Amino acid sequence: NAGVMQNPRHLVRRRGQEARLRCSPMKGHSHVYWYRQLPEEGLKFMVYLQKENIIDESGMPKERFSAEFPKEGPSILRIQQVVRGDSAAYFCASSPPADRNGGYTFGSGTRLTVV
């Protein structure tokens, strides 16, 4: 049973480009969470999605960031027109419907570097 798969592991983008981060949840998990870890800081919640629904996006920056979790395929975190301040590690986690009390599994993260 594969864990939460994130790709790519490392992503380099020039300022102004778009970044797409992918997350495939564990089998049977229909809840996905995205967190961002800025250098020297803990993880900060960004968004919580279920299949085809955004449940809580209160941690997402108001502009340039979007997330989706389609009926088929991985969850995508999209950052448009990236800036240097977007450089961070982005972690995805998934949980089954029956356990939403933080009992989820994290992926290995995507390290985004904006140059």
Add this chain to the structure above:
Amino acid sequence: AQKVTQAQTEISVVEKEDVTLDCVYETRDTTYYLFWYKQPPSGELVFLIRRNSFDEQNEISGRYSWNFQKSTSSFNFTITASQVVDSAVYFCALSDPSSTLGRLYFGRGTQLTVWP
């Protein structure tokens, strides 16, 4: 609002020493969960423990032990006989008060370095 404080930014010990990582939390909720995660130099997040707010029993798992004290809002983590492989950043986290959301609030982490 939920808040987690890990006052120790960095700790250095020599192998075989015991070390305790502190975690203090704030919440107005009566039902919540507390967590510890380990982030080794490779960068992934490794789940260590989840503790329900109604269960104040201390827990031991091998060289790891956790001391949960509701009276002081603390959930401290002790590594006995530390090893070089324990070197990592350790995060304490607190769950969202609404059980339907599953959001976690993380502390800033404690960088533990174990020297040979």
